[in-house]
Amino acid sequence: MNVTDLLKDRRSIYALGKDIPVSDDEVIAFIKETTALVPDAFNMKSQRVVVALGDKQDQLWDTIYDAFGGKVAREKIDSFKAAHGTVLYFYDEATVKGLQEQFPLYAANFPIWAQQSNGMLQINIWTGLRALGIGANIQHYNPVIDDAVKKLFNVPENYVLVAQMPFGGILEEAAPKDGEDINARVQIEK
Template identity: 70%
Template structure:
């Protein structure tokens, strides 16, 4: 399958379950390889992943719910908790600071570049999960949950949480995407 076919299959899938069609080892391999292969400006290797599975996945979503002190719907959180696992995306600020010191002319760009690399990593893992017939969606409960997540996984303060990607077996496929006039967003200049 070419990259565009893979991207067409990648969708936000919210109805997920614990059972997945592959082993945890295959999921770990996908996440590990994507993290290694996705480029990062200046080859700084700023990206960090926490792959929460089983009990840690459940604890994560309970922790997220508790962090909001009842201000988010339990049903929504339980929908994410119903999945098999969660990929937590971070970048390591200490890596950026070293690069900023080493290349002061580019100092302001390193946070932007780290975000870009993180976006590439997210779409790569998300698309890879879908290729394994696993559904996923992306959530942004940070910064409210940052401290609690760092405590739960004993992470250094330098880790900056970007997104949470719950994933699992697909309970229901999403509705077809509405077709758009892409010429409004893509200009071809000759």
């Protein structure tokens, strides 16, 4: 597959199951390698990832449900809990602040660049999981869940939670995307 085909195949898959077509070791190795390869301004290496599997996967989504005090439908949370695992995306605020101090001229940009790098990490992992035959979707229950997630996984206070990506076996493919006139969003100048 070429890159465009991989990106077309990457979709938000919500019907996820526990069984995946590859081993956890393969998934973990892929996530580690992708995290090492993702670009980050000034090579700051600000990205942090936690992968929840097994009992921690279930505990994560129970913790998220509890953090909302029942204000999010249990069925919705259980659909994410039913997945094989979840990738939690963070960036390290201490790393960002260190570079802000080191390069004050660019200080305002480092948080933006950390977010951009996190987005690149997310799309690369998401696309790569799909290439492995695994479905995923992206969730944003932060900041409500931030403290509970940090406590559950014992992550440092300086980690900023950006997104949660449940992943698992594909139980049902996503519906076809609606077409669009891409020229409304892409302008070419010569």
